[in-house]
Amino acid sequence: MAQIRRPPAPSPAERAKTIAARNGPGALLTAGDPVGSDRVVPELHHVHPSGSVSILLRDDHPLLERTRRAERSELAVVFELADHAPVDLREPIRGLLWITGRLRCSSPESARARALSIAGTRPDPRLLDLGHGLSLLRLTPASLVLADAEGTHSLRPHAVNSVPPDPFTAYESGWLAHLETDHPDVLGRLARHLPDNLRGGRIRPLGLDRFGLRLRVESPGGDHDVRLAFTQPVHSPAQLGVELRRLVGCPFLARVQP
Structure with missing residues (x-):
């Protein structure tokens, strides 16, 4: 298997x-x-x-x-x-x-x-x-x-x-709160990456690290966490912005960049 x-x-x-x-x-x-x-x-x-x-x-x-x-x-x-x-x-x-x-x-x-x-x-x-x-x-x-x-x-x-914390720790909270409050349209675009059985639930920003974006899908049947992976680990805001726009499906959507 x-x-x-x-x-x-x-x-x-x-x-x-x-x-x-x-x-x-x-x-x-x-x-x-x-x-x-x-x-x-x-x-x-x-x-x-x-x-x-x-x-x-x-x-x-x-x-x-x-x-x-x-x-x-x-x-x-x-x-x-x-x-x-x-x-x-x-x-x-x-x-x-x-x-x-x-x-x-x-x-x-x-x-x-x-x-x-x-x-x-x-x-x-x-x-x-x-x-x-x-x-x-x-x-x-x-x-x-x-x-x-x-x-x-x-x-x-x-x-x-012996390891450093994630490079985006300092502003993860502020950026995710901004995404939740000001960009519900962006969260809606991310639904295309979800499994069919999770579509229709409320999508919430859960976490951000150099490997990807994490979402919480809240639905009547329970909550589910989903990780959307970047194409490669990122280490700078510029790299992060490219990966986030790719996930959204709009390469020129600069206003959601941290």
Whole structure:
């Protein structure tokens, strides 16, 4: 029996790095309790390029004292990152990344250095409260698990650290939201690439990466995700514009170019 060939997609490590770079909603779970009945949502969190996670909690949060009293002042935890679609979908979560590792409190000097590092790429007024009501903890990763539409994968930190995020991560959300709001005609043109059984559903922009465009088809019978592959991986806005216009079927339709 011939196997169904799936469209090319970023590697699991690249997809994990991209979710980490987006730095979406996150929560701490105690290791061994994946259901997370006592989920801790930090005041602020940030995944560094090294893969470590900075977590800001209020000084009176019980998890701080629990971490200090743990063996070697390290607590085994899981940090969950959710990858949310940039448009309002019925099922908005596109993927989940779980980072398992050891949590420990940072010294005042280390906390200030990490806060400055965060502020350099992601300024946030909550960083000013460090040492004035907020404390910083550091999560050092030991393993990662990625779950998304492409599959579920167990990853080692070095495999994720060694790859860059998708080149279009920075403006994917804005462009897809613009496509949804201002170009329903373009989404309609993309219907020609869908299987016959999915035509007629509501087409929504779901994701964009260097390998292709992802759509969510919402219909009464359920939601279905479809990847429309580019002819080759793209790395620049100009290349992306060419591939997007090809998918639309109008090579001169420049106004949908990011």
